[in-house]
Amino acid sequence: MRKQVFSGLGQVLPLNMISLAAGKAARLKLPGTLGQPVCSAFVKAFGIDMSEAERPLEDYATIEDVFTRKLKPGVRPIQGDLVFPCDGILSVSGPANENSAVQAKGLDYSLAELMFGDNVPPDLYLSWFATIYLAPHNYHRVHSPIQGDLKTIRYYPGELWPVNKPSVRWTPSLFTRNERLVFDIETPHGVLYLAMVGALNVGRITTPFLTDFVSNGRLGQARQGPRSFELDRTHRIVPGQELGTFMLGSTVIIAFDEALAKRYRMDHALSSRPVRLGERLS
Structure with missing residues (x-):
């Protein structure tokens, strides 16, 4: 029954439209200094380790910027010729x-x-x-x-x-x-x-x-x-x-x-x- 319920939800909920809207919200640049506390709250809510990020938190203008952050050089050393591709x-x-x-x-x-x-x-x-x-x-x-x-x-x-x-x-x-x-x-x-x-x-x-x-x-x-x-x-x-x-x-x-x-x-x-x-x- 649960499988049928989950499958049926996809026919009812506009998943792609929801995701498109969520992406737009994540890219939203708030006016003035409002963006910084939003990004900071997001980092705290999800426990994101910004000490590994390439730039300090205040340099990121949107939630999407935080999510797509690059890492500091050297924090993920490549340990062989076949490695995991991501965290x-x-x-x-x-x-x-x-x-x-x-x-x-x-x-x-x-x-x-x-x-x-x-x-x-x-x-x-x-x-x-x-x-x-x-x-x-x-x-x-x-x-x-x-x-x-x-x-x-x-x-x-x-x-x-x-x-x-x-x-x-x-x-x-x-x-x-x-x-x-x-x-x-x-x-x-x-x-x-x-x-x-x-x-x-x-x-x-x-x-x-x-x-x-x-x-x-x-x-x-x-x-x-x-x-x-x-x-x-x-x-x-x-x-x-x-x-x-x-x-x-x-x-x-x-x-x-x-x-x-x-x-x-x-x-x-x-x-x-x-x-x-x-x-x-x-």
């Missing part, structure tokens, strides 16, 4: 089963659909995945877990369900229903796929590789359908290089093809725990 909670990880992953107990979803929508390559074989949830207090920029070549980015419009524990537990195929931006990182040993998955109040995802792109930037954007961006040149990226930014907290899912999983011996589940950008993944 957050490692909620689920382990071997995939025929291109499928576990969202929650009894709720599997298609990793292939997550990464490729309706155009899944016939020879695709994803054999390991990890899901990292970013809470509101986390650092919200996402970085490359590995060295490789970035040639293609895909955008899939969709719904904007919350990605908190209750929603993950009761919303079928949550991640494949939500809006997402997918990066293909090709290495000499195989391919790593990284999906930045949007959520309620996270209707904006940006990437420095697409200067004129922002997800859910306006009403009706979803009607344009999925888009694949072939970059004007191949970008050689390194572990820790920035891939994109969430305007509020959300979820990152990474998946390894079979060759890359064998290269790094990713054949077992990792323990659920807090993780930080730059920590060794394997």
